Amino acid sequence: MQYLVSVIDDKSNPGSTDRRPAISAFNERLIAEGYWVFAGGLADTDTATVIDNRGEQAVFSDGPFVESKEYLAGIWVWEAPDLDVALKLAAEASKVCDRKVEVRPFR
Amino acid sequence: MSDVEEAITRAHRAEWARVVAALTRRFGDLDTAEEAAAEAFATAVERWPADGVPPNPGAWLTTTANHKAIDRIRRENKRDDKHKEAQMVYDDSREPLGAIDGAIEDERLRLIFTCCHPALAMQTRVALTLRMVGGLTVPEIARAFLVAETAMGQRITRAKAKIKAARIPYRVPSAEDLPARVSGVLAVLFLVFNEGYLATGPGTDPVRHDLTTEAIRLTRLIRALLPEDGEVAGLLALMLLTEARRTARISASRELVPLDEQDRGAWDAALIAEGHRLVRERLAAAATGVAPGRYQILAAINAVHTSARDMCDTDWSQVLALYDQLVRLDPSPIIALNRAIAVAELDGPEVALADVDRLEHGLAGYHAYHATRADLLRRLGRDQESRAAYDKAIDLAGNTAETAHLIRRRDRLR
Numbered sequence: 001m002q003y004l005v006s007v008i009d010d011k012s013n014p015g016s017t018d019r020r021p022a023i024s025a026f027n028e029r030l031i032a033e034g035y036w037v038f039a040g041g042l043a044d045t046d047t048a049t050v051i052d053n054r055g056e057q058a059v060f061s062d063g064p065f066v067e068s069k070e071y072l073a074g075i076w077v078w079e080a081p082d083l084d085v086a087l088k089l090a091a092e093a094s095k096v097c098d099r100k101v102e103v104r105p106f107r
Numbered sequence: 108m109s110d111v112e113e114a115i116t117r118a119h120r121a122e123w124a125r126v127v128a129a130l131t132r133r134f135g136d137l138d139t140a141e142e143a144a145a146e147a148f149a150t151a152v153e154r155w156p157a158d159g160v161p162p163n164p165g166a167w168l169t170t171t172a173n174h175k176a177i178d179r180i181r182r183e184n185k186r187d188d189k190h191k192e193a194q195m196v197y198d199d200s201r202e203p204l205g206a207i208d209g210a211i212e213d214e215r216l217r218l219i220f221t222c223c224h225p226a227l228a229m230q231t232r233v234a235l236t237l238r239m240v241g242g243l244t245v246p247e248i249a250r251a252f253l254v255a256e257t258a259m260g261q262r263i264t265r266a267k268a269k270i271k272a273a274r275i276p277y278r279v280p281s282a283e284d285l286p287a288r289v290s291g292v293l294a295v296l297f298l299v300f301n302e303g304y305l306a307t308g309p310g311t312d313p314v315r316h317d318l319t320t321e322a323i324r325l326t327r328l329i330r331a332l333l334p335e336d337g338e339v340a341g342l343l344a345l346m347l348l349t350e351a352r353r354t355a356r357i358s359a360s361r362e363l364v365p366l367d368e369q370d371r372g373a374w375d376a377a378l379i380a381e382g383h384r385l386v387r388e389r390l391a392a393a394a395t396g397v398a399p400g401r402y403q404i405l406a407a408i409n410a411v412h413t414s415a416r417d418m419c420d421t422d423w424s425q426v427l428a429l430y431d432q433l434v435r436l437d438p439s440p441i442i443a444l445n446r447a448i449a450v451a452e453l454d455g456p457e458v459a460l461a462d463v464d465r466l467e468h469g470l471a472g473y474h475a476y477h478a479t480r481a482d483l484l485r486r487l488g489r490d491q492e493s494r495a496a497y498d499k500a501i502d503l504a505g506n507t508a509e510t511a512h513l514i515r516r517r518d519r520l521r
Contacts, residue, residue, distance in 0.1 A: 001274050082276040083226060084284075105273045 001105060002037060002079055003086045005093060008100040009073035015098040026096045030078065035089060041074035073099060111156045118164040119148060120324070123242030125165060126172050128214035131277060137221075137267045139176050141239060147172035215240070216279050216332045219325075223292040224275045231266045232295050238263055241321050251302060251318055289333065293342050293402065296326050300346050304353070305506050313357055313508030319350055337389055341403030344385035348409035351378035356508075363512035367418040379413050386410040404433045423452040440469035444479055456486040474503035478513060490520045 009015055030036035045064040052059045064071065076093065080086040086103050094101045123144065130140035147168045161167040222235040230252070237243045237251075249259035269275065280288040303318025326343045333339050355373040358364050389403045399407070408429045415421040430446035443466055451459035460483045463476070470476035481496035497517035504510045 082274045083224075084276050084280070087226065103273075107272070 001081065002077055003083075004104045004106060005076035005078060005086075005090055006072055006102040006104070007041075007074040007076075007093075007097055008070050008102060010070050010100075012069050019097050022096045026093065030076075030089070035078045035080055035085075037077040037079050039074070039076045042072060045071045070100075109156075111160060114160040114164065115148070115151055115155060118151065118168060119242055122165040122168050123148075124215045124218060124240045124328075126169050127239055127242075128218040129169050130172055130176055131218060131221075132214050133173070134176055134180070135277070137239060137270060139179065140172075141267075143172040143176035143179060144168075146175040150175075213279065213332075215328065217277050219292055219329065220279055220288060221270065221275060221277050223288070223295050224270070225288070225291055226273065226275060227266055227269065229294070229298070231262055232291070233298050234259060234263055235266050236295050236325070237299065237321070240325060243321065247317075251306075251315060289329075289336060289339065292329060293326075293338060296322050296329070297342060297402075299325075300349075304349060305509070313361060313363070313506055314353060316353070319346070319353065322346060323350060337392055337397060338400040338402050340385050340389055341400060341406045344382045344389070344406035345402050345409055347378045347382035347385070348406060348413050351375040351382065351413065361508055361511065362515065363506070363508040365512070366412065371417065374413065382406065382413070383410055399432075401433060401436050404429055404436070408433075421452070423449055427453055440466045441473070441475075444470060444473075444476055448479060451483060451486075456483040459483055460487065472503065474500045474505070474509075476500075477503065478509075481513075481516070485516070485520065493517075494520050 027036060027039055030039075048064045050061045050063070050065045052061075074097075078086060078089060080089065083103070083105070090101050090103045126144045126147065127137075127140045130143055131137055134140060150171055151164075151168060155161075219236065219240055222239050223232045227235065234248050234252070237248045238245065243251075245260045245263060246256050248263075249256040252259070254262075279285070300319055300322035303315040303320075303322060306313060306315045306318075323343070323346050326339070326346060329336075330339050330343050351374050352366075352369065354375070355369040355371070356364055386403075386406050389399060389406070393399050393403075408426055411422050411425050411429070427446065427449040430442065430449055433442050434446060444463065447459045447462040447466075450462055460480070463480055463483060466476060477496045477500035481493050481500055484490075484493035484496055494517055497513055497520075501510055501513045501517065504513060
């Protein structure tokens with residue numbers, strides 16, 4: 001069972017910036033224990049481009065599709081047998097990266 | 108009620124959770140389990156009056172529900188090929204379902220922990236537990252929590268979908284997680300009990316006996332499954348000692364009767380004896396150095412109240428000492444408010460009022476805060492302020508018997 005773990009940062013109350021080494025160590029452990037599928041941090045929401053090609057022609061627009069105080073700062077994809085395992089890891093992940101995380105199963 | 112109807116009601120109480128749990132285990136799906144269990148009970152209603160009550164109703168119901176579930180899966184597989192991929196396979200190799208033994212007790216515990224999983228919202232946990240473990244119907248649960256039936260149905264459906272999609276495990280948590288998870292289960296049961304004991308809403312009975320009974324029954328079940336857990340024993344004792352006073356608590360005119368005016372002879376002696384026994388058991392454990400949790404302390408407070416012949420005979424210093432202990436565990440303003448009531452008995456209403464007034468910030472929207480203030484002001488002869496406080500309490504109170512009591516108290520003021 002795969003879970004998407006979204007890392008949520010907050011523009012008005014951002015998490016600390018020095019988390020890289022701790023996150024790397026945590027990723028090493030996820031890999032060693034067989035949970036790690038993918039991980040990545042995202043550049044600022046200002047760098048986003050939204051494309052809508054459902055009409056006559058593609059429309060490109062600058063900026064994120066939704067403006068909010070809270071935004072997606074990075075993701076993990078984990079392979080875990082059930083939600084309890086995913087939640088336990090997520091609790092650690094939140095501490096390690098000093099941000100809120102959201103766990104959602106893939107369909 | 109005829110003998111057969113009574114047997115069906117009894118079987119529903121005793122066997123519903125077992126049947127749902129056994130089927131969930133086998134088919135890995137709460138929906139299938141619940142619907143098959145409901146069909147099996149419907150079949151019992153049809154067949155038992157003609158065929159007679161089977162010698163082992165639990166086994167009969169489980170077997171019948173099992174057949175219904177298999178029929179259902181076959182039907183759906185034929186109907187919809189795409190659906191087929193998503194259907195779980197059932198495992199025929201597992202132990203026969205008719206056997207009702209210790210292993211099945213475990214199944215029910217799994218079911219309770221699944222319904223009370225922390226990934227579900229508290230209201231959802233309550234609803235799901237009442238449906239899957241308690242066997243209450245969706246309309247009954249909706250009525251209990253003053254929610255529209257469709258909304259309650261959707262909430263339960265969404266919860267079951269989340270359990271399946273997010274793969275919330277169907278198991279008893281591991282030993283290290285158990286204490287944290289049991290506390291969530293107890294919180295659910297306490298909410299069910301409180302809603303029964305002080306039912307809200309203008310159209311509802313002031314006491315929902317069905318809910319208090321159900322909460323006690325489920326807590327007894329947890330107690331049988333986790334006999335070593337002090338808080339489980341504490342919560343059961345608390346519920347029993349509270350339930351014992353139920354009939355004395357509402358007058359013939361459906362008005363709340365406060366503790367000091369209750370006919371203590373009308374209290375249920377058997378429930379009180381059982382509650383006291385549990386509290387003594389926990390006191391003995393506390394003497395060996397096991398610190399009691401909040402339910403155990405609340406049960407002990409209720410044990411002091413139910414040991415007294417009348418209000419004057421109550422050991423208020425003991426009550427206050429217990430509240431002091433509770434405040435350290437749970438510094439919530441509601442606990443502080445209840446503590447102030449004991450302070451009033453020991454040090455007088457003036458001292459208590461000063462304590463209560465300090466709580467205004469957190470409790471201004473809580474009817475009991477204003478009711479307590481009103482009572483203290485009344486005892487101090489400050490009638491006008493008391494009247495204003497009663498007015499606020501009456502506005503905020505949601506229980507019909509409590510409102511009637513507050514109105515009578517207010518109208519007795521000069």
